[in-house]
Amino acid sequence: MPESDAARSELSMHALEDMLACVSALETVDDPWLQARGIRLRVLRLDRIHPQISGNKWFKLKDNLRAAQAAGEDTLLSFGGAWSNHLLALAEAGRLSGLRTIGVVRGEASASPSPVLQRCADAGMVLHHVSRSDYRRKHESAFISQLHDRFGRFHLIPEGGSNLDGVRGCADIVPLLGLDDRSVTVALACGTAATLAGMLLALPRSATALGISVLRGEDTLSPQVGHWLQALGQSDPCAWQIETRFHCGGYARSTPQLLDFISGFGRRTGIPLEPVYTGKLMLALYRLIEEGRWPCGSELIAVHTGGLSACEPLSSVSPQ
Numbered sequence: 001m002p003e004s005d006a007a008r009s010e011l012s013m014h015a016l017e018d019m020l021a022c023v024s025a026l027e028t029v030d031d032p033w034l035q036a037r038g039i040r041l042r043v044l045r046l047d048r049i050h051p052q053i054s055g056n057k058w059f060k061l062k063d064n065l066r067a068a069q070a071a072g073e074d075t076l077l078s079f080g081g082a083w084s085n086h087l088l089a090l091a092e093a094g095r096l097s098g099l100r101t102i103g104v105v106r107g108e109a110s111a112s113p114s115p116v117l118q119r120c121a122d123a124g125m126v127l128h129h130v131s132r133s134d135y136r137r138k139h140e141s142a143f144i145s146q147l148h149d150r151f152g153r154f155h156l157i158p159e160g161g162s163n164l165d166g167v168r169g170c171a172d173i174v175p176l177l178g179l180d181d182r183s184v185t186v187a188l189a190c191g192t193a194a195t196l197a198g199m200l201l202a203l204p205r206s207a208t209a210l211g212i213s214v215l216r217g218e219d220t221l222s223p224q225v226g227h228w229l230q231a232l233g234q235s236d237p238c239a240w241q242i243e244t245r246f247h248c249g250g251y252a253r254s255t256p257q258l259l260d261f262i263s264g265f266g267r268r269t270g271i272p273l274e275p276v277y278t279g280k281l282m283l284a285l286y287r288l289i290e291e292g293r294w295p296c297g298s299e300l301i302a303v304h305t306g307g308l309s310a311c312e313p314l315s316s317v318s319p320q
């Protein structure tokens with residue numbers, strides 16, 4: 001990158017950081033159901049930090065953007081589906097920081113792109129559609145070489161921004177929780193669990209972290225969190241656990257109960273949730289409270305990781 005472009009890009013990174021850092025709202029959930037059980041639940045409203053770079057996305061992207069700049073790259077390339085929060089955030093972060101962005105999109109282009117892809121394109125992202133079978137090759141070096149042949153030099157960010165830079169960046173969510181030495185459970189939804197791993201780098205030992213997996217099946221996330229922590233030298237995190245009972249049918253699937261819960265919760269508290277991540281998180285917390293997981297007087301903080309700007313249509317509603 002020419003020096004003047006690099007300086008401009010560095011400047012806009014600072015402006016972007018300032019803009020995003022100024023919003024850190026911890027909101028108490030005002031719900032008589034919780035009061036009756038003596039539970040104090042607060043929500044870290046990361047969904048409010050920016051309309052497009054919402055929730056955990058900025059934290060996963062920021063060190064990746066820095067790494068690209070440090071390597072003198074002016075182009076970022078990443079992967080996602082037609083409803084990817086991550087591609088939308090990357091497109092906007094690229095636009096604001098003066099970096100070119102390329103989104104490799106799963107599935108053929110359609111005559112009417114999803115509103116998310118339309119917004120990516122409006123932010124200047126180059127969209128490159130690949131077949132589903134090619135998309136599965138996104139970790140293969142031969143496939144990446146083909147992308148280099150086509151697009152030249154770029155800094156590669158994996159799907160969802162879930163690499164070591166993404167994990168490291170999520171440690172910066174922790175100061176926004178305003179924790180002291182009182183015991184508190186910090187809960188968040190997990191897709192790859194990169195956000196959870198990053199927070200475990202910085203959470204104090206007075207906290208307990210609870211990840212709610214949005215994926216169906218065996219817990220493959222806990223070993224991955226272990227790998228990330230080891231790679232980043234965190235050998236002594238606070239207590240943590242991933243719950244696998246609240247996937248509601250699996251990734252981007254739902255149940256009528258989940259949808260009812262989301263609308264009831266929104267009505268009662270004014271806090272919007274979506275069905276892929278944060279709805280499952282909050283439903284899980286309410287179910288666990290009902291099961292008596294925490295005694296009266298307990299404090300919980302749910303991290304609202306965003307996702308409202310690119311709400312994926314549910315692939316099915318399966319009764320459970």
Ligand SMILES: Cc1ncc(COP(=O)(O)O)c(C=O)c1O
Binds near residue numbers: 085308
């Ligand atoms: C809105 C939202 N919440 C939670 C997550 C889960 O994050 P992670 O993959 O780091 O577990 C994602 C995916 O990045 C997301 O888009």
